[in-house]
Amino acid sequence: MSLSTNQKLYARIAFLLLFGIANPAASAADDEPKRPNILLIYADDQSYKTISCYEANPSWVQTPNIDALARRGVRFHRAYLGAWCMPSRASILTGRLQHGIKTMRMVGKYPGSEYDPEQCPFIPAQMRKQGYQTAQIGKWHTGVDAGFGRDWDHQIVWNRPANPENAGNYFYDQVLSENGKQRRDAGYSTDNYTEWAVDYINEAGHSGEDPWFLWLCYGAVHGPTTPAERHKGLLDGKTTTPPTDILGPWPEKPSYLSNSAVWIRTSDGTLAMKKKNVPKSNFNVNDAGKSFNDWIEQMNECNMAIDEGVGRVMKALKDSGQLENTIVIYTADQGYGLGEHGFNQKVAPYDATIASPLIISQPGVIPAGAFCDQPVNAPDLMRYVCARAQVNIPWRTDGRDITSLVHTPTEVNWTQPMLFTHTGRKYGQDTMQVPVDKSLTEVGNVPWYAMLRSGKYKYVRTLCQGEPEELYDLDADPEELTNLAFNSQHHAMVKRLRQETQRQLAVSKAGFADAMPAVRPLDP
Numbered sequence: 003m004s005l006s007t008n009q010k011l012y013a014r015i016a017f018l019l020l021f022g023i024a025n026p027a028a029s030a031a032d033d034e035p036k037r038p039n040i041l042l043i044y045a046d047d048q049s050y051k052t053i054s055c056y057e058a059n060p061s062w063v064q065t066p067n068i069d070a071l072a073r074r075g076v077r078f079h080r081a082y083l084g085a086w087c088m089p090s091r092a093s094i095l096t097g098r099l100q101h102g103i104k105t106m107r108m109v110g111k112y113p114g115s116e117y118d119p120e121q122c123p124f125i126p127a128q129m130r131k132q133g134y135q136t137a138q139i140g141k142w143h144t145g146v147d148a149g150f151g152r153d154w155d156h157q158i159v160w161n162r163p164a165n166p167e168n169a170g171n172y173f174y175d176q177v178l179s180e181n182g183k184q185r186r187d188a189g190y191s192t193d194n195y196t197e198w199a200v201d202y203i204n205e206a207g208h209s210g211e212d213p214w215f216l217w218l219c220y221g222a223v224h225g226p227t228t229p230a231e232r233h234k235g236l237l238d239g240k241t242t243t244p245p246t247d248i249l250g251p252w253p254e255k256p257s258y259l260s261n262s263a264v265w266i267r268t269s270d271g272t273l274a275m276k277k278k279n280v281p282k283s284n285f286n287v288n289d290a291g292k293s294f295n296d297w298i299e300q301m302n303e304c305n306m307a308i309d310e311g312v313g314r315v316m317k318a319l320k321d322s323g324q325l326e327n328t329i330v331i332y333t334a335d336q337g338y339g340l341g342e343h344g345f346n347q348k349v350a351p352y353d354a355t356i357a358s359p360l361i362i363s364q365p366g367v368i369p370a371g372a373f374c375d376q377p378v379n380a381p382d383l384m385r386y387v388c389a390r391a392q393v394n395i396p397w398r399t400d401g402r403d404i405t406s407l408v409h410t411p412t413e414v415n416w417t418q419p420m421l422f423t424h425t426g427r428k429y430g431q432d433t434m435q436v437p438v439d440k441s442l443t444e445v446g447n448v449p450w451y452a453m454l455r456s457g458k459y460k461y462v463r464t465l466c467q468g469e470p471e472e473l474y475d476l477d478a479d480p481e482e483l484t485n486l487a488f489n490s491q492h493h494a495m496v497k498r499l500r501q502e503t504q505r506q507l508a509v510s511k512a513g514f515a516d517a518m519p520a521v522r523p524l525d526p
Contacts, residue, residue, distance in 0.1 A: 037134075040215045041319070048223055051354075060240065068312050074363045078360035078376070080357040081357065082358070082420070087224075093379070096125065103430050104430040105429075112169070134213055137155060137215070139198050139202065140160065141160050141162065143162050156181060165177045191222070206322075215391070228304060235303075237303050240302075256449070257469065258443065258447055259344060298340060336355075337355055339352070342355070349448040351424065362386075374411035376407050422452075424450055424451050435513065452512075463521065465514070467519040473496050
């Protein structure tokens with residue numbers, strides 16, 4: 003798909019202004035900078051503690067291919083892309099925070115959902131219009147309409163909303179939509195998705211035409227967290243130290259934590275999952291009696307196929323001659339609690355439960371082996387992708403310009419705070435008011451909240467009447483054990499971040515910004 007002369011000129015001027023590599027007044031007739039391919043690799047429910055180049059993982063965790071990607075690029079300390087699967091993906095597709103995504107809604111049997119593509123356009127459609135081939139492979143969890151022919155030139159997706167009876171088949175026997183036509187595949191999903199991604203990369207490399215954007219969405223390590231047969235049992239007998247507060251107490255934290263805790267000490271002293279009062283399903287990971295060590299082993303055995311997949315797609319890029327002109331991004335839809343604060347789930351506003359790994363790499367363009375201690379959200383990431391792709395998004399997005407964080411991560415003096423919101427299963431106009439009924443806690447029993455990262459501090463406001471505000475110093479307390487909000491020395495910081503959170507909510511058009519439930523007073 004070709005660009006008009008004006009589109010080419012505007013895109014080139016934007017690119018040159020962004021990276022300062024030439025005179026932006028140069029004519030469109032000059033040789034244009036080559037637009038990069040973009041490979042966005044998305045794991046599912048992946049704790050950063052399952053990746054060996056990140057901190058706080060057991061010493062026996064090994065992810066050599068993901069680590070190699072980090073050595074070739076920038077590793078971010080944290081990314082916050084969504085509180086759970088669907089809003090994370092919706093934010094990637096729209097460039098907006100959950101409360102700003104118009105018409106998206108859950109409907110019918112879970113995970114049924116829908117949206118109006120006229121009012122809720124997706125970024126890949128703009129990429130297609132502005133010269134990119136677009137492809138998506140793997141899990142689709144954002145409306146029955148997967149967008150083939152409008153948003154995507156090529157798709158092989160497991161469309162969960164369109165096939166709720168198959169929605170628990172994360173690893174085997176999936177109903178797939180291949181370029182709009184339904185078929186079934188019995189194979190192991192992680193390996194399938196890798197194989198299809200390699201095929202696409204090789205075919206795109208041979209065509210030598212338009213640049214491409216590929217969103218590779220693994221279903222692993224989401225429950226039922228099933229390792230490939232070749233990996234089962236490889237970590238038997240491995241142990242790890244459980245989180246300090248796996249059994250509590252959780253002082254000065256919101257009251258819902260006591261209802262979300264799933265870990266108990268058994269009669270023989272073993273830490274194990276207790277039975278939860280939830281319907282049994284084939285993608286429920288809360289198996290009563292599973293020990294903490296067995297769960298950590300299972301999670302990491304399941305992750306091995308993802309790491310192998312990263313190695314295979316990187317080899318395909320190199321062998322096809324596309325490595326130097328491809329931005330590779332590795333991340334996950336959100337994190338997943340592995341006992342921290344009593345959790346074995348996502349959604350809650352703690353790094354263990356929602357923070358994703360994030361690695362961005364491109365040889366010769368992005369610094370190798372660098373580290374960035376600033377957080378990034380989904381709109382930030384997509385603003386960067388579109389800037390590098392020279393793709394203009396003709397609607398308001400919520401992203402900050404993180405170019406300096408990616409390209410000069412150790413030199414930039416960064417002061418911009420980062421906003422993140424969780425509004426349950428509600429989006430857009432359905433978030434105008436904070437609910438007072440059970441819909442407030444309809445995902446993971448976690449209420450709605452607004453979270454702000456500012457430097458080393460994290461501020462959380464739970465949107466329930468009378469719940470405490472939370473403030474954590476992530477440098478001194480990375481596991482978020484001590485809520486500083488009620489320490490008088492930090493009251494000024496709490497008030498400043500409270501005001502900044504409300505300001506950021508207003509800027510992002512959150513209808514509930516000026517009508518949030520009252521918090522517990524800081525002073526007794």
